[in-house]
Amino acid sequence: MSIAKEDTSATEREYSADVLVIGGGPAGAWAAIGAAAKGAKVILVDKGYCGASGATAPSGTAVWCVAPEAEARKVAKASRYAMGGELAEPQWMDRVLEQTWRNLELLAEWGYPFPVDEQGRQRWVSLQGPEYMRLMRKRVKQAGGRILDHSPALELLVDEHGQVSGATGISRQKQQRWSVHAGAVVLATGGVAFLSKALGCNVLTGDGHLMAAEAGAEFSGMEFSNAYGLGPAFASVTKSALYSWATFYHADGREIEGAGSARGRGVIAKTLMNEPVFACIDRADASTRQWMRSAQPNFFLPFQRMGLDPFSDRFPVTLRLEGTVRGTGGLRICNDQCATSVPGLYAAGDAATRELICGAFTGGGSRNAAWALSSGLWAGAGAAEFARDQRGSAMRRLLQTGTVGLRGQGKHAFDPEATIRAVQAEVFPYERNWFRQGERLDASLGRLDPLWQQLRQAAPASPEHLLRAREAVALLATSRWMYRSALARTESRGMHRRDDHPWLDPEQRHRLISGGLDEVWTARETLGPADHSLLPEKAA
Secondary structure (H helix, E strand, C coil): CEEECCCCCCCCEEEEEEEEEECCCHHHHHHHHHHHHCCCCEEEECCCCCCCCCCCCCCEEECCCCCCCHHHHHHHHHHHHCCCCCCCCHHHHHHHHHHHHHHHHHHHHHCCCCCECCCCCECCCEEEHHHHHHHHHHHHHHCCCEEECCCCEEEEEECCCCCEEEEEEEECCCCEEEEEEEEEEEECCCCECCCCCCCCCCCCECHHHHHHHHCCCCEECCCCCCEEEEEECCCCCCCHHHHHHCEEECCCCCECCCCCCCCHHHHHHHHHCCCCEEEECCCCCHHHHHHHHHHCHHHHHHHHHHCCCCCCCCEEEEEEEEECCCCCCEECCCCCCCECCCCCEEECHHHECCHHHHCCCCCCHHHHHHHHHHHHHHHHHHHHHHHHHHCCCCCCEEEECCCCCCCCCCCCCCCHHHHHHHHHHHHCCHHHHHCECHHHHHHHHHHHHHHHHHHHCCCCCCHHHHHHHHHHHHHHHHHHHHHHHHHHCCCCECCECECCECCCCHHHCEEEEEECCCCCEEEEEECCCCCHHHCCCCCC
């Protein structure tokens, strides 16, 4: 295969594989293992160090794992079905629950140190990121996968028919460009947290979203992308579950009414718009405190550095935007092997929409973690089968798809940091993104859309600024899909809240598909009837 290029670097390294996996978190690792199990030659490229970068690696995460018992799984599916706006699909929930159970069985066989109960039975309810990802890296290599660390991808390669057939990127340690020719590609680049400094999330800048859109891929559920993580104002750890035992206070010591309720996050956001908010995890008993320290040890490290006891001292809190990491929006999934709308391109984990199992709301890592386990394996296997069908094809001329930052006709390069700040100014504020309203969404798009056109006219970024430029472009592109979709959904459903449309509209029980770069578009996708057996009696 040959690649059509504007220039050729003498230091470029070329590779070939059946399947290229972009992203080295849990979804990417499972994709590599799934592809290798089908006999595929696999290369995995990671923006950081596979096993240590991303949202999972530094944290503990719950897993949506339910024993194969019909009633237990029905209860598990029903637990969030209504909260997710009835957009989830029961058959996909069944698939994920079953695959997650099987994958956890594999983890146990591979030696993952699951905790045990008093009867000596393993408890498959959570995973510790460092141990989990260390094991996954080892298993990828044992399966025959080749890992290229510190090698962010910059663009996808397609053939003359638009079929994705590889990618190009840079090796940050070797200071050289690379290209991988592949029969299929799995994007497992994670969600988009807009550089909000949430733990492990600053590598999650939407690179895969941008590359996929440049190749023509579609998105789904991008309006469900305004998740904010609760954490200490002085730390990056956003482990919201532990705040179920917290009381929230004004600066003068008065308790903030409603801040600890089911809708408490909104109360905290509204209060933070005018004054600081303080918390104390003062409702946890001794046994709960012991469990917290063992389950989430990194939660307590910032407090130790500050000389604070979170169980007795009040400390300032904030809400950090985690966007699509804890949201549900992402690349549209078109079949049960997690293929996207572009031939040869598959998506897994937080890079893909999670509406199929979560609808319009996730709330944390549990379902997202199960989705990463399952979708990763399916996408890898699907990509391997697609690549196998391409073997023996005639030599093809591959085309580069990258746009802004990589190519341009202008004379002046744009400032990536200024672009990032401009995007953050639109997506961080609670009054714009948490409490959405039509005029405010329009106003934000009125600034974001012209910014895109300005970057379109810019010169390519210099080699030393290339990665940051692409990150900035990806954040801008994602914010536009997000807000255009939010503007199109004129109701409040799941995590999407509209001040000017505060109620759920039964007529809008549909998916919103989006896409485009210069012109962002949205379209409706019809869903089948809701599953009333998963709804509370009064709702059914």
